[in-house]
Amino acid sequence: MKSIFYVVLLFLATAFHGLADEVFKWSFEKEGNKLKASVQIPPHHYLYSDQTIIIVNSGEVKLKPQVTPDSIKYDDEFSGETMIFSSGKAEWVFSIAELNPPYQIKLEYAGCRATTEEHVGICFMPQEKAYIFDGESARLIVAETNDVAATPLLEMLKGFNVQNSASGYLGVSDFMKFLNSEDQDFFDGKSMLAIIILIILGGLGLNLTPCILPMIPINLAIIGADTGNRRQGMFRGLFYGIGIALAYGALGLLSVLAGARFGTLNSNPWFNFAVGVVFVLLALAMFEVIHIDFSRFSTKVSTDKMKVGSFLLPLFMGAVAALLAGACVAPVVIAVLLLSVNLYAAGNWGGLLLPFLLGAGMALPWPFAGAGLAILPKPGQWMVRVKQFFGVLILGAGLWFGWQGWSLLPLESSGSSNSTEETVKLEKALLESKRIGKPVLIDFWATWCKNCLAMERVVFADSQVKDELSRYIVVKFQAEDLRDPQTKQILDYFEAGGLPHLVILKP
Structure with a gap:
C-alpha cells in the first residue's frame, strides 16, 4: 500500500x-x-x-x-x-x-x-x-534548451549599435583598420574575373593559416611516402588536393544553404578523437607496425600499375585537412561566403560554386608538391629514417588532437554554466558601457580556434593595439561549444560566420 x-x-x-x-x-x-x-x-x-x-x-x-x-x-x-x-x-x-x-x-x-x-x-x-x-x-x-527563447541579453543588445564586425584572423594592421571602422570588403567594385582570381589566391593562402601550416610536413609525408615516380607523386598530390577542394567546398555549401558555422565540427570532442585515432594509425604505418593498403580493394587505372586504392589515403587525408582548416576562419572565407549567399539569393546558382573554388585554390600547390617529392633520391635506409621522423610528427599530432578532444568533453569539473558565465560577463560590460559611454569590443574565441590563439599571442600583445584598446571595454567571450543554445543564439544575433569573431558596439 x-x-x-x-x-x-x-x-x-x-x-x-x-x-x-x-x-x-x-x-x-x-x-x-x-x-x-x-x-x-x-x-x-x-x-x-x-x-x-x-x-x-x-x-x-x-x-x-x-x-x-x-x-x-x-x-x-x-x-x-x-x-x-x-x-x-x-x-x-x-x-x-x-x-x-x-x-x-x-x-x-x-x-x-x-x-x-x-x-x-x-x-x-x-x-x-x-x-x-x-x-x-x-x-x-532562460533555461538552456534546443528551443531557446529570447534572453535578457538580447534585449540589452538592442540598445547598442553595431559599429563594425569581422570574422577570421586579422593582423595588427588590419585589426587597427577594423578598430577605426575602415571597410574590409574584399570584392567591392571588382570584376568577376578579378574576384575569381582573388578567391583562388585566398584559398592558396589558407595553407599558411595556423590550422594547416603545422600540418605541411605531415601532408608531405602522406603524399610522398613510397612514391615511385613523378607521375605517381603528382597523382597522389592531385587526389589530396581533390579531397581538400571537395570537403572545403562542402563546408562552405553547408554554411550558405543551411547556415552552418565554420568551426562547429572542430568544437566537437568526438571529431577531435576521431582525427587523433586516424593520425595514430598513420604514425604506426610510418613505423611499419601496421600496413595500410587500399589498393587491394580497387581496379587498375593505367598500364603502369597505378591503382585507385593507392590514392584513397591522400584523398581521405585531404578531406581531413580541409575539415581541420574549418577552425581557421580567414576574412577571405567570410567574404566568399557572403558573396556566395548574395549571388544565390539573387537567383545565380553559380554562387554555390565559389566555396569549391576557394577549396581548389587551397588544393593548388599539392600536385606540384607530390611531383617534386618524386625526384628525391631512390629509397634506401635514409628514407626509413625520414619516415620514422614523420611518424614521430604524426604521432605527436594524434596525441594533441586526443588531448584537444578530452579538453572539450563536458566534464563536471568545468560545469555546464560556462555560457551563462560568459553571458553575465558580457551583460556587466554592457551596463558599464551605458554608465560611462565607452564602446564595447567583443572578441568571440575558443581554445580549439588556432586563429584566436594566434591573435591573442601576436595582435592583442602588440603595444600599438593595447593603446588603441584602452578606448574600449574589451570582453573576451569564450564560445567553446558552438552548439550550446545560449552561445549559438548570441553568435546568430551578430551573424558570426566562425571564430574569431569581433564586434564593436556603441551605446
Whole structure:
C-alpha cells in the first residue's frame, strides 16, 4: 500500500511540476551594501531547508549569506521528521560592499503543500533557477534548451549599435583598420574575373593559416611516402588536393544553404578523437607496425600499375585537412561566403560554386608538391629514417588532437554554466558601457580556434593595439561549444560566420 502511495505521489508531483514556480514567489532587492533575497511561502505550504540553496555571485566572487531564515522541525507526512521554512516570508541577506552589479543569483528549492480539509497534500518538483539582478530588477535566465527563447541579453543588445564586425584572423594592421571602422570588403567594385582570381589566391593562402601550416610536413609525408615516380607523386598530390577542394567546398555549401558555422565540427570532442585515432594509425604505418593498403580493394587505372586504392589515403587525408582548416576562419572565407549567399539569393546558382573554388585554390600547390617529392633520391635506409621522423610528427599530432578532444568533453569539473558565465560577463560590460559611454569590443574565441590563439599571442600583445584598446571595454567571450543554445543564439544575433569573431558596439 505504501508503494502505491509513493507511485501516486510521484505522478502528482509530475502533474504539478509547473505549480512550484507559481506558489513560491521570489523577490530581490538592494538596500545600501546589502542584497536581500526573499521568498513568500503561502499558508499550509513549506520549503525543505536542506534543499533550499541560494548562491550569489558578483563576477568570480561567490558570496555567502550573512543572515538566513530560521528553520523549524516538522513531522512531514511525506518524508517524516525534517527541517522546513514554514509559511510566511523567508529572507537571506548578503553583503555586497565594493561589489558592482550585475549579480548572478542561483536558486534551488523544493517544497510541499500540507494536507488540509480543502486540499490533498502535494509535493512539487524541485526547481533550479538563475537570475541576473542589476540592483533594481531581476531577470530570469532562460533555461538552456534546443528551443531557446529570447534572453535578457538580447534585449540589452538592442540598445547598442553595431559599429563594425569581422570574422577570421586579422593582423595588427588590419585589426587597427577594423578598430577605426575602415571597410574590409574584399570584392567591392571588382570584376568577376578579378574576384575569381582573388578567391583562388585566398584559398592558396589558407595553407599558411595556423590550422594547416603545422600540418605541411605531415601532408608531405602522406603524399610522398613510397612514391615511385613523378607521375605517381603528382597523382597522389592531385587526389589530396581533390579531397581538400571537395570537403572545403562542402563546408562552405553547408554554411550558405543551411547556415552552418565554420568551426562547429572542430568544437566537437568526438571529431577531435576521431582525427587523433586516424593520425595514430598513420604514425604506426610510418613505423611499419601496421600496413595500410587500399589498393587491394580497387581496379587498375593505367598500364603502369597505378591503382585507385593507392590514392584513397591522400584523398581521405585531404578531406581531413580541409575539415581541420574549418577552425581557421580567414576574412577571405567570410567574404566568399557572403558573396556566395548574395549571388544565390539573387537567383545565380553559380554562387554555390565559389566555396569549391576557394577549396581548389587551397588544393593548388599539392600536385606540384607530390611531383617534386618524386625526384628525391631512390629509397634506401635514409628514407626509413625520414619516415620514422614523420611518424614521430604524426604521432605527436594524434596525441594533441586526443588531448584537444578530452579538453572539450563536458566534464563536471568545468560545469555546464560556462555560457551563462560568459553571458553575465558580457551583460556587466554592457551596463558599464551605458554608465560611462565607452564602446564595447567583443572578441568571440575558443581554445580549439588556432586563429584566436594566434591573435591573442601576436595582435592583442602588440603595444600599438593595447593603446588603441584602452578606448574600449574589451570582453573576451569564450564560445567553446558552438552548439550550446545560449552561445549559438548570441553568435546568430551578430551573424558570426566562425571564430574569431569581433564586434564593436556603441551605446
